[in-house]
Amino acid sequence: MQISEKSKQMELSPIRRFNEMARDAENRGIKIYRVNIGQPDIKTPECYMEAVRNYPDDVIAYMESGGTDDLREAVSDYYASFGDDFAPDEIMITSGGSEALSMVFTTILNEGDEVLVADPYYSNYSTFVLSAGGQIARIPTHAEEGYHFAYRERIEQAITPRTKAICCTSPGNPTGDVLTQDEMHMICEIAEEHDLWIVSDEVYREFVYDGGAVASFGREKEYLDRIIITDSISKRYSCCGGRIGILISKNRDVMNGAMKLAQGRLSVSTLDQAGAAALFRLPTSYYDEIRDEYEKRRDIVYSELTKIPGVVCVKPRGSFYVTVKLPVDDIEDFLVFLLTEFEDKKETVMFAPADGFYYDSERGKNKMRLAYVLEGEQMRRSVELIRLGLEAYEKKQAEN
Amino acid sequence: MQISEKSKQMELSPIRRFNEMARDAENRGIKIYRVNIGQPDIKTPECYMEAVRNYPDDVIAYMESGGTDDLREAVSDYYASFGDDFAPDEIMITSGGSEALSMVFTTILNEGDEVLVADPYYSNYSTFVLSAGGQIARIPTHAEEGYHFAYRERIEQAITPRTKAICCTSPGNPTGDVLTQDEMHMICEIAEEHDLWIVSDEVYREFVYDGGAVASFGREKEYLDRIIITDSISKRYSCCGGRIGILISKNRDVMNGAMKLAQGRLSVSTLDQAGAAALFRLPTSYYDEIRDEYEKRRDIVYSELTKIPGVVCVKPRGSFYVTVKLPVDDIEDFLVFLLTEFEDKKETVMFAPADGFYYDSERGKNKMRLAYVLEGEQMRRSVELIRLGLEAYEKKQAEN
Numbered sequence: 001m002q003i004s005e006k007s008k009q010m011e012l013s014p015i016r017r018f019n020e021m022a023r024d025a026e027n028r029g030i031k032i033y034r035v036n037i038g039q040p041d042i043k044t045p046e047c048y049m050e051a052v053r054n055y056p057d058d059v060i061a062y063m064e065s066g067g068t069d070d071l072r073e074a075v076s077d078y079y080a081s082f083g084d085d086f087a088p089d090e091i092m093i094t095s096g097g098s099e100a101l102s103m104v105f106t107t108i109l110n111e112g113d114e115v116l117v118a119d120p121y122y123s124n125y126s127t128f129v130l131s132a133g134g135q136i137a138r139i140p141t142h143a144e145e146g147y148h149f150a151y152r153e154r155i156e157q158a159i160t161p162r163t164k165a166i167c168c169t170s171p172g173n174p175t176g177d178v179l180t181q182d183e184m185h186m187i188c189e190i191a192e193e194h195d196l197w198i199v200s201d202e203v204y205r206e207f208v209y210d211g212g213a214v215a216s217f218g219r220e221k222e223y224l225d226r227i228i229i230t231d232s233i234s235k236r237y238s239c240c241g242g243r244i245g246i247l248i249s250k251n252r253d254v255m256n257g258a259m260k261l262a263q264g265r266l267s268v269s270t271l272d273q274a275g276a277a278a279l280f281r282l283p284t285s286y287y288d289e290i291r292d293e294y295e296k297r298r299d300i301v302y303s304e305l306t307k308i309p310g311v312v313c314v315k316p317r318g319s320f321y322v323t324v325k326l327p328v329d330d331i332e333d334f335l336v337f338l339l340t341e342f343e344d345k346k347e348t349v350m351f352a353p354a355d356g357f358y359y360d361s362e363r364g365k366n367k368m369r370l371a372y373v374l375e376g377e378q379m380r381r382s383v384e385l386i387r388l389g390l391e392a393y394e395k396k397q398a399e400n
Numbered sequence: 401m402q403i404s405e406k407s408k409q410m411e412l413s414p415i416r417r418f419n420e421m422a423r424d425a426e427n428r429g430i431k432i433y434r435v436n437i438g439q440p441d442i443k444t445p446e447c448y449m450e451a452v453r454n455y456p457d458d459v460i461a462y463m464e465s466g467g468t469d470d471l472r473e474a475v476s477d478y479y480a481s482f483g484d485d486f487a488p489d490e491i492m493i494t495s496g497g498s499e500a501l502s503m504v505f506t507t508i509l510n511e512g513d514e515v516l517v518a519d520p521y522y523s524n525y526s527t528f529v530l531s532a533g534g535q536i537a538r539i540p541t542h543a544e545e546g547y548h549f550a551y552r553e554r555i556e557q558a559i560t561p562r563t564k565a566i567c568c569t570s571p572g573n574p575t576g577d578v579l580t581q582d583e584m585h586m587i588c589e590i591a592e593e594h595d596l597w598i599v600s601d602e603v604y605r606e607f608v609y610d611g612g613a614v615a616s617f618g619r620e621k622e623y624l625d626r627i628i629i630t631d632s633i634s635k636r637y638s639c640c641g642g643r644i645g646i647l648i649s650k651n652r653d654v655m656n657g658a659m660k661l662a663q664g665r666l667s668v669s670t671l672d673q674a675g676a677a678a679l680f681r682l683p684t685s686y687y688d689e690i691r692d693e694y695e696k697r698r699d700i701v702y703s704e705l706t707k708i709p710g711v712v713c714v715k716p717r718g719s720f721y722v723t724v725k726l727p728v729d730d731i732e733d734f735l736v737f738l739l740t741e742f743e744d745k746k747e748t749v750m751f752a753p754a755d756g757f758y759y760d761s762e763r764g765k766n767k768m769r770l771a772y773v774l775e776g777e778q779m780r781r782s783v784e785l786i787r788l789g790l791e792a793y794e795k796k797q798a799e800n
Contacts, residue, residue, distance in 0.1 A: 001595055001626050004532070007507045007657035037462075044460045052671060053453045060444045060641040062437075095495050095643065098665040106531075107407045127664040131506075132404070195401055226401050241460040241670025243495065243643075257407035264527040265498040269669040270641025271452060 010127070014332075014356055021339040022350055032339075033349040033374065033382040038173065038320065040373040042238040042293065045286065051278035052271045060270050065262040067093025071273045074280035075231075075246055081284055082205075084218035090250050092258055093276075095268050097203055097232030097245035102128045104228050104247060107257035108197050109134035113164035115199070118149035120323060120357035120364060122173045122201070137163060138359040143325040143367065146314030147175035150183035155190055165197035166190070170215065171204040174357045174369040175323045176298075176316025178208055181215040188223040196226070203232045204319040206287040209295040212317060224250045235320070236290070237279045243269060244276040294320050297372040297379050304383035308390060323354050323369045326390065331355060331368055334393055341396075342389045349385035410527070414732075414756055421739040422750055432739075433749040433774065433782040438573065438720065440773040442638040442693070445686065451678035452671045460670050465662040467493025471673045474680035475631075475646055481684055482605075484618035486648050492658055493676075495668050497603055497632030497645035502528045504628050504647060507657035508597050509534035513564035515599070518549035520723060520757035520764060522573045522601075537563060538759040543725040543767065546714030547575035550583035555590055565597035566590070570615065571604040574757045574769040575723045576698075576716025578608055581615040588623040596626070603632045604719040606687040609695040612717060624650045635720070636690070637679045643669060644676040694720050697772040697779050704783035708790060723754050723769045726790065731755060731768055734793055741796075742789045749785040 015036070022032050066072070072088035079086050094100040101124070105115070111133040117125055119138035126136050139158045141147040149155070155166070166187060170179035179187070184200075191198050200217035208214055217227045231246040233239045247258055301322060302315045310327030328334045331353040338348050354367035368386075372379050415436070422432050466472070472488035479486050494500040501524070505515070511533040517525055519538035526536050539558045541547040549555070555566070566587060570579035579587070584600075591598050600617035608614055617627045631646040633639045647658055701722060702715045710727030728734045731753040738748050754767035768786075772779050 001597060003507050003653045003657050004510050004513075006510075006533075007660065010657070010660040012656065012660055013663045039462055041459065043458045048460065049455070055449070058443045059441065060448065060639045062439055062640040096666060102665070107403050110404050110406075113404075124664050124666075131664075133406075197401060239460045240462040241667065243667070243669045253403045256412065257403050257410070260407065260410040260412055263413045264524050264531075265502070266496060266524075267641065267643070269495075269643045269672050271671055271675075272669050275671075 025339050030343050031347045035370045035382045036350045036352045038371045039240055040238045044239045045237060045282060047278040048239060048275040052275045055271055055274050062267045063270050063273060065267055066259060068273050071277040074277040078280040082214055084216050086248050090248060092247045093268050094245040094247055096243040097230050100230040100245040100247040103258045103261045104199055105129050105132035107254055109164060112162060114162045116158055116163055116166045119359045120174055120354060123356050125167060143312045147177045150179055152186055159194050163196060165199050167199040169201040171207050171318025173319055174321050176319045176321050178318035179215060184215055184217050185220060188220045191226055198227045200229045202229055203235050206291050207294055208318045209298055228254055233276050233279055242272045242275055244272050297376050300376045300380050301372045301383055304380055308387045320372050321369055323367055325367050328366055331365055337393050338389045342392050344385060344388050349382045425739050430743050431747045435770045435782045436750045436752040438771045439640055440638045444639045445637060445679060445682060447678040448639060448675040452675045455671055455674050462667045463670050463673060465667055466659060468673050471677040474677040478680040482614055484616050490648060490650050492647045493668050494645040494647055496643040497630050500630040500645040500647040503658045503661045504599055505529050505532035507654055509564060512562060514562045516558055516563055516566045519759045520574055523756050543712045547577045550579055552586055559594050565599050567599040569601040571607050571718025573719055574721050576719045576721050578718035579615060584615055584617050585620060588620045591626055598627045600629045602629055603635050606691050607694055608718045609698055628654055633676050633679055642672045642675055644672050697776055700776045700780050701772045701783055704780055708787045720772050721769055723767055725767050728766055731765055737793050738789045742792050744785060744788050749782045
């Protein structure tokens with residue numbers, strides 16, 4: 001009695017190991033600033049729980065596999081408010097953005113097909129692409145350039161006869177890199193020339209700083225037949241536990257393919273859908289407030305990071321992540337040190353080692369990802385703890 | 401730009417076509433008794449919405465990928481109340497029973513491995529097995545025997561060198577067939593002899609009639625290392641829209657494999673988990689009430705069915721489905737007739753054609769599945785409408 005080969009090949013998240021160390025530290029009375037995962041501290045807008053509390057039916061029944069009309073209309077209106085025109089039947093509700101991505105790759109990839117991503121990338125892209133029988137192919141980026149990848153030559157060089165899609169996340173996780181609308185247009189031209197799908201993960205759409213505009217592949221009208229957008233309520237509305245994702249495309253084959261998978265899993269949470277519809281009807285001022293809050297945090301994080309000797313970090317322009325090169329050889333070893341040996345006034349900090357975000361983990365061995373999901377002063381202290389931890393780590397290494 | 405071959409091979413649910421006809425009929429002012437899907441009319445216990453309404457945190461955050469401790473403990477206690485001993489860490493929470501099944505098959509099946517099921521079977525087993533690279537293999541059953549399959553010889557004859565698992569649903573969908581504990585033991589012996597996994601879908605555990613006991617593969621202590629149980633709140637608690645499923649096993653390789661997949665999709669709905677924990681803490685008297693209600697409906701449905709000339713139907717002993725052989729050549733044609741041509745006092749009825757539940761759809765061409773999910777008098781009227789519809793259908797055919 002054996003489990004499957006593919007299950008053996010998959011790996012448990014390496015984060016688990018660090019979570020256990022963090023728990024041990026907490027049991028020793030240490031406070032940990034958790035800036036390792038994208039779980040914001042911002043309150044979920046009250047309208048979410050209001051809509052849930054007022055759910056009118058006394059049977060919590062299956063909803064349509066593609067999502068409720070109410071929610072799909074609310075999403076359509078939300079996109080329209082940015083000038084992006086998608087009808088409710090071009091919108092499917094999924095169980096989190098994760099399911100949307102999983103459905104997309106299952107629908108478009110044959111065995112061995114390649115999906116191009118800027119490297120480093122959100123690690124679960126790899127999980128979903130591999131599960132669908134595909135392979136990740138990478139567009140290299142550099143810390144010194146702020147991990148920007150939207151250079152025509154660099155993208156074209158990465159395309160092979162097996163390339164089937166380009167997957168873009170803008171604003172980006174884990175780097176905070178942002179594409180302009182002009183760059184999206186350029187990527188569309190490349191996609192048309194090489195007959196590729198564009199998968200655009202737009203969960204951080206509004207998180208663009210320094211006065212930058214919200215860009216979207218959904219605005220590239222000539223190319224919409226090859227564009228698939230995924231989205232989610234998790235980050236924008238600080239509602240990670242309301243498992244509502246979105247898959248959007250004007251391509252009927254894609255929507256039919258996704259519907260086949262949606263029918264297999266019957267439906268998405270009824271109450272979460274009711275709550276999400278209320279979220280998508282928030283006034284646009286909500287997005288400005290949230291963006292301003294994260295921009296303030298970004299400024300604090302960047303200002304504190306520049307105080308660390310030897311750090312390489314370009315000010316990120318979007319999302320709520322920053323990937324930072326540190327003067328260490330083994331980022332995981334440094335994190336273990338922070339969680340097991342270091343403390344300052346009974347406090348320490350936990351980041352995500354960036355090696356897990358890289359195609360070749362060696363390239364991430366001297367980098368960490370910070371999520372600025374805590375309020376400003378806590379973020380300031382988090383980065384200070386990294387700086388102090390690094391001093392202690394270097395001192396310890398010098399002694400050995 | 402093409403979608404994937406596997407997506408092309410999958411099919412949209414044939415039910416969709418009938419749903420459109422049903423909507424058209426309703427637009428003509430016809431009332432339709434929907435006994436085609438397993439969506440009960442019974443109220444979701446009030447404790448579900450109470451727990452949701454009182455959810456204490458103002459950030460709806462990610463929960464642990466394997467489910468909250470609170471819910472896993474509640475499930476463990478619920479199983480213990482039936483004498484089935486599973487610790488919280490042998491229990492994983494999934495997004496509906498569908499996700500539990502999908503994770504199980506991905507975790508145990510290699511390309512080409514076969515999963516044995518009693519034929520007819522819940523159609524989505526095929527979706528999940530195929531997605532995992534496996535194949536469905538069938539144990540034949542017969543309407544005249546009430547679709548019972550637990551005969552040692554018949555099971556052993558169906559085993560091939562590629563058989564990797566037996567998947568049992570007891571009480572059964574779509575047939576209402578029930579396994580006794582002795583029969584489960586016999587299946588365990590076969591599984592041990594041939595080194596097979598047992599996947600036991602126990603979503604209808606308590607729905608056993610005529611004084612029959614609740615049986616469970618979880619009680620086969622010598623074989624627990626090869627047993628995987630899937631479960632859900634959908635049917636037991638009439639909470640289909642609360643997407644909470646359960647995967648249970650004492651086999652650590654299985655639980656680790658499922659955890660890898662669970663981490664990829666991050667977490668399950670936070671509010672649904674809070675509500676589900678309350679459901680699993682209902683007193684055991686709740687299960688007796690629900691069973692008595694469905695038994696009453698079963699009796700009415702069976703009594704009405706026997707009034708139809710030419711029907712073949714053994715009184716089902718569990719779940720809330722019955723599969724019935726009718727004197728027609730093409731069950732879908734009869735259903736189309738009911739939805740587009742027939743009415744009695746402005747009413748008609750909608751069942752599920754059984755061809756979709758069979759490995760070879762030809763074997764289901766003269767059978768329907770009824771779900772007795774409406775209260776007694778509505779079920780009586782539903783079957784009456786089938787009888788009257790059949791008379792009209794036969795008359796029309798005789799005229800042609």
